[in-house]
Amino acid sequence: MRAAGVNPADVMLRDGSLAEWYRDAEPPFVPGMDVAGTIDEIAGDVESVSGQSLSLGMEVVGIVGIVDNHGRHGGYSEYVVLPAESVTSTPAGTTFPQAASFLMNALTARYALDALGLWPGATLLVTGAAGAVGGYTVQFAASEGLRVIAVASEADGELLRSFGAEAVVPRGDGAAQHVLDLAPTGVDAVVDTAMLHERIAPAVCDDGQIAVFRFWDGSPGRGITVHPVNVRTRATDNVAITRLREQFESGVLTPRVAATLPAGQAAQAHRIVEEGCLRGRVVLTFQPATPESTG
Incomplete structure (x- = not known):
């Protein structure tokens, strides 16, 4: 993980607005649906998705939607595991925060x-x-x-x-x-x-x-x-996800990052989202993984 978008749905998960949805689930709950980073591992039966080859170290953007519908593998994490269908390469010429700001929206x-x-x-x-x-x-x-x-x-x-x-x-x-x-x-x-x-x-x-x-x-x-x-319900619609990336690259869609904060300041990011009047997404950033940080 290198960046994670902070969405209003994340705030709802935290403040109890989604309590009925999560009534049968055990915590912890980890927010975060928009993610961007690099591929660290690929399942043995995955070679490509929608004609796009996947490789280690590839920079990708993805949406966390169905890995765990009760939120235990949300985007505010150093690593996330996603279906191959939920990712596509990052739009050309974008930063990780820009890539993490657009997909779910x-x-x-x-x-x-x-x-x-x-x-x-x-x-x-x-x-x-x-x-x-x-x-x-x-x-x-x-x-x-x-x-x-x-x-x-x-x-x-x-x-x-x-x-x-x-x-x-x-x-x-x-x-x-x-x-x-x-x-x-x-x-x-x-x-x-x-x-x-x-x-x-x-x-x-x-x-x-x-x-x-x-x-x-x-x-x-x-x-x-x-x-x-x-x-x-469309978190694994790779045709749509890839098309969005192409439209981002072509300028039909524009990057809209309101602010970036280190992942350790997620609480402050939520406060900014709750204040409203944003004209883009707040994005959390992660440092690149190193052998020391992964053990």
Whole structure:
């Protein structure tokens, strides 16, 4: 391991928000889903994955999703063991922190858009658009010919327009009405990274769609379909993972590292994430392994 992204889901694991999910598991729980580092060992039956050869010392990025669904082998570790399908080579020209900052967020955005299945020219609303998942959603959607309306603070307007957003509306209680001022019949779909739920549903057209994250048992009515998104179900989708790396290399996606801290300062990293208003990921860094450190 050389770097591990710190995601909101890691904070939820620590603060008890996921207690119901982990009710039958024994601690310890180790957070961390985004990882980057070098291959130290390869199982004997693994030669390549999706046509990509794997070799010792190869620099890779990966997502920790199914090795242990109860979190004992999370990314805040000096070593992690992953299915070969969960890794790809690091994007060319990136640092380890940059490599560890994008994969889970980009895969989450990709999953949400795949679930919606929109067509070029459709109108997509993205809440929390300046965040990591929201920003990648905007970039994907704009590159695929969608009309993107972003909900964010005024200060983030220039950034989101550079990502391809056609319009940026201010967040807050009036967000849905601001959207309807731009799209009077409602948008075709929402990627609701800010978890506005029933507060943003009025901005969706009849028979539209909402992609949601974490937990929401609401029913918006009017024929609107709600798509729960759980990125862990695609942790071994190597075709998608490799495609994300290629899009990162080509500039469709951009690196978004908000801060880097040594792994020993994980508690401080969590405090920064909890404070919110980040425009990228906090990343923990690890020193290269040495014979002395491994014994």
